[in-house]
Amino acid sequence: MIMTWWRNWRRRRILARPFPEEWEALLQRYVWHYPRLTDDERQKLRQLVQVFVNEKYWEGCKGLVVDDEMRVTIAGHACLLTLGFGGLILDDPQTVLIYPEQYVAEGKTHLPGGVVSETLGVRLGEAWQRGPVILSWSSIQRDVAHPHDGHNVVLHEFAHVLDMLNFHVDGTPPLKDSSEYRNWNDVMVAEYHRLIDDTQHGRATLLDDYGATSPAEFFAVATECFFEQALQLQNRHVRLYNLLRDFYRQDTAARMSG
Ligand SMILES: [Zn+2]
Known part of the structure; x- marks a missing residue:
């Protein structure tokens, strides 16, 4: 106090x-x-x-x-x-x-x-x-x-x-409620496995393949992309873009195209 x-x-x-x-x-x-x-x-x-x-x-x-x-x-x-x-x-x-x-x-x-x-x-x-x-x-x-x-x-x-902030380094920061956690989990797991799959098959990726190391690294790499390459992220990974836009409460793609 x-x-x-x-x-x-x-x-x-x-x-x-x-x-x-x-x-x-x-x-x-x-x-x-x-x-x-x-x-x-x-x-x-x-x-x-x-x-x-x-x-x-x-x-x-x-x-x-x-x-x-x-x-x-x-x-x-x-x-x-x-x-x-x-x-x-x-x-x-x-x-x-x-x-x-x-x-x-x-x-x-x-x-x-x-x-x-x-x-x-x-x-x-x-x-x-x-x-x-x-x-x-x-x-x-x-x-x-x-x-x-x-x-x-x-x-x-x-x-x-x-x-x-929630004492787990797992790629999931503290969220508002259970529906946000469900949505976060759905999108992040799918996008994380997509990056692993693309990396293993030698396909070019927008997200740095370092993000395939762990869910924690995936969140950090996706954050970098969200602030630096928002339009490409929105174009190629729209669910991930929308998830991060709602989480950070910033529309970085609009900022970049404006
Ligand atoms: Zn890291």
């Missing part, structure tokens, strides 16, 4: 400050969707970004000095995911670790209990349940330079964070 009051009080103070002009320029420059949002959506995204930047613990690794360009670019994409939701739901994880380049991780690739890391050895990013999100700045820079190639490590990792 006290914690909630304290957090809300702190957030009100954060939001009472004007949004820095340099941050506005960074969102315009690095978040492809930002200038294409409605005025209300832009206002909401700015507020989400302000809180996100202020509340996370930002740590640079291997000597990287974290600056506003990094913080605002990461926050802009992470908060884009939750733009359609009612409140601030990316309260966890608290720490964002940023490596300058792709990094070689020590230890196991897959640990039980909610660690999702991306490739064996060299990694682009990873997300830990109730722990840090780990990102590489060079990957993010490449992603923002190519906003329609279906790859965005920030969207990918924070999709895992959404997935983890």
Whole structure:
């Protein structure tokens, strides 16, 4: 109770400050969707970004000095995911670790209990349940330079964070009711198996074949596609597109064709 009051009080103070002009320029420059949002959506995204930047613990690794360009670019994409939701739901994880380049991780690739890391050895990013999100700045820079190639490590990792909100890393984030779960399961299982089948038969796929690794990776990869290649997704996987449009409460295809 006290914690909630304290957090809300702190957030009100954060939001009472004007949004820095340099941050506005960074969102315009690095978040492809930002200038294409409605005025209300832009206002909401700015507020989400302000809180996100202020509340996370930002740590640079291997000597990287974290600056506003990094913080605002990461926050802009992470908060884009939750733009359609009612409140601030990316309260966890608290720490964002940023490596300058792709990094070689020590230890196991897959640990039980909610660690999702991306490739064996060299990694682009990873997300830990109730722990840090780990990102590489060079990957993010490449992603923002190519906003329609279906790859965005920030969207990918924070999709895992959404997935983890119900403590299961299974490709199903918390949903509203049983009919939503049924619909989610129907569409996701069918689309996941379609990707596995296409990949096994060497057919070209819109969705990155990395999504065939597991249902959790499928959701993260589908999220990247939804925000980067919405028109193609709508064209080739209309049920998946509609499911994600209803979940994220954003019509990214309309935004792209507008
Ligand atoms: Zn992943």
